[in-house]
Amino acid sequence: MPTLKIADVVADLMRDGMPLHFSAYDGSSAGPADSEIRLELVNQRGLAYLMTAPGDLGLARAYTAGDLVAHGVHPGNPYPAMQFMKDHTKFRTPSPAELVGIVRGLGLSNLKPPPPPPQEHLPRWRRVMEGVRHSLTRDAEAIHHHYDVSNRFYEMVLGPSMAYTCAVFPTEDATLEQAQFEKHDLVARKLGLQPGMRLLDVGCGWGGMVRHAAREYGVKALGVTLSREQASWAKEAIDREGLGDLAEVRHLDYRDVLEEDFDAVSSIGLLEHIGIKNYPSYFSFLRGKLKDEGRILNHCITRHHNKNTATGAFIDRYVFPDGELTGSGTIITAAQDAGLEVMHEENLRLHYAKTLQGWCENLVENWDEAVADVGEGTARVWGLYMASSQIAFERNEIQLHQVLGVRTGEEGNDGFALRPTW
Numbered sequence: 001m002p003t004l005k006i007a008d009v010v011a012d013l014m015r016d017g018m019p020l021h022f023s024a025y026d027g028s029s030a031g032p033a034d035s036e037i038r039l040e041l042v043n044q045r046g047l048a049y050l051m052t053a054p055g056d057l058g059l060a061r062a063y064t065a066g067d068l069v070a071h072g073v074h075p076g077n078p079y080p081a082m083q084f085m086k087d088h089t090k091f092r093t094p095s096p097a098e099l100v101g102i103v104r105g106l107g108l109s110n111l112k113p114p115p116p117p118p119q120e121h122l123p124r125w126r127r128v129m130e131g132v133r134h135s136l137t138r139d140a141e142a143i144h145h146h147y148d149v150s151n152r153f154y155e156m157v158l159g160p161s162m163a164y165t166c167a168v169f170p171t172e173d174a175t176l177e178q179a180q181f182e183k184h185d186l187v188a189r190k191l192g193l194q195p196g197m198r199l200l201d202v203g204c205g206w207g208g209m210v211r212h213a214a215r216e217y218g219v220k221a222l223g224v225t226l227s228r229e230q231a232s233w234a235k236e237a238i239d240r241e242g243l244g245d246l247a248e249v250r251h252l253d254y255r256d257v258l259e260e261d262f263d264a265v266s267s268i269g270l271l272e273h274i275g276i277k278n279y280p281s282y283f284s285f286l287r288g289k290l291k292d293e294g295r296i297l298n299h300c301i302t303r304h305h306n307k308n309t310a311t312g313a314f315i316d317r318y319v320f321p322d323g324e325l326t327g328s329g330t331i332i333t334a335a336q337d338a339g340l341e342v343m344h345e346e347n348l349r350l351h352y353a354k355t356l357q358g359w360c361e362n363l364v365e366n367w368d369e370a371v372a373d374v375g376e377g378t379a380r381v382w383g384l385y386m387a388s389s390q391i392a393f394e395r396n397e398i399q400l401h402q403v404l405g406v407r408t409g410e411e412g413n414d415g416f417a418l419r420p421t422w
Contacts, residue, residue, distance in 0.1 A: 002026070004105030006047060013054075015092045019084045037072040037081050045114045051106065052113040057313035063384060064117040064318070064377050075380050076363035076370070079387040086391050119381050121321045151233045153374045154206070156366035157359050157382065162206035162233070165269040165299065166352040166400045176358035179351070184212035187266055189422035190344070190404050191295045192415070193217040197263035200224075200289055202254035203270025207234030207247065214238075214246035219264075223249040224257060254285075261291045271300035272323050276330065283338035290407040293415035296340065298331065298403045301352070304396050306330045319385045328401040340405035341414060349399040356390035 005028035011018040018031035024041040041047060046067025050058040062068035070081045094102060103111060158164055159176055167179030168186050187209060193199065195218030201209045204223025207230075213219040225231050234249035254270070265286050274282050286296055303309060306327035315323065332342050363370060363383055370379045392398045408414045 002105060002107045009102055009106060013092055037084060040069045040071060042069055043067050048110045048114050051110045060314040060318060061116055064119055064380050074364050076367045076383040077360035077387055078383055079360060079390060082387045082391055117377050119377050120317045150374050151229050153370055156370050157362050159362055161208055163208045164205055166348055167355040168348060168351050169354055184209050187297050188213055188217055190297050191264040193219050193264060199264045200262045201266045203267060204249055206230050207237055207249045209266050209268055210247045210249055211238060211241060211243055214243045221247050224252040224254050226253055260289055262289050263294050265289055265296040268299040271298055272325060276324050276326050279334035280338060283335045283340060287338050287340055287407055292407055292409035293413060294407045296405045301325055302399045302401045303327050304399055318381050331403055335403060335405050341408040342403060342405045343416060344404040346402045347399050349393050352400045353390050353393040356386045360386050
């Protein structure tokens, strides 16, 4: 029989103490009793998740499965709870003797890992069955895991723009839709798009940039995505807007694009999936698609440093399998080494925090329909992931950089004005 109280053990292992009220199914509790936000561990499976995967992975498993409930916050936007817990998701390391005492006191049966929630992807060491990391096959499976959830679900979360990347807020009170329009337009202005030009948009998602370039600038735009669901939705949107003579989206890996001599290339939210070791071939390939004076705009999430840092277990298993982040310095270096002249870079970190806030609000507003569409576990994963990401951007743990480069001609001609025009 267990001899220790669950809440006492959890509170003792928290590096800085329990920041809010915590209760467990064995009747124990810890933390401030008057806390507006309360965590409740409702069953033994949740305890087994916490004991077999201490830290963010165990917490995510228990929360996704409904074994760990946050009272006082909406599951579509657990941001207030995440603010409390952000610095408390890693337990301190107990001594060997202390660890043995905890295991015995809580019950040896809890060391048998329960099956993870169905939303969890395979650990990296088991993904070898899907191919070498960042091979065509394995990248396709990773993209399918995240982006082929449900087009209707994405419509509810992202809004009419269906833009699943950082927006650019022209004013503090701009709406999410206005900010997504401004993001696409900023990319278009940086690329110097003009009627009659040809644009390649890699990792095009639901075709937002492709449609914007065609509709607003008269550009002939080709988008490619590894998500079959995205490509299908984008094709319908292109037809609905009457842009079929200018815009096209293909279900295709960017590495399989055969056309060349584009005036511009946009990559909005793709580099996170490429793999850092593949940056040289990525930039070399895209440079080869450009004509002289052709521009490339890379827009992606970055770290605030350039050190080799592993992705957290929750993000890797539940959100972006095989995703990798690094600093803007590494990206710029790779672009330059591939023969691109880097003309401008910009950090939009706080814009992404506001974007995520808007997505969480959309999920809350559409919660019942979202749960009916994808299930409560998946909806919980999204609320948790977006709220925690908002905090990470606010705290400068991650950033969002746009890097603008050009294929400079042999005579040094780059096609830019003396000062930025955007």
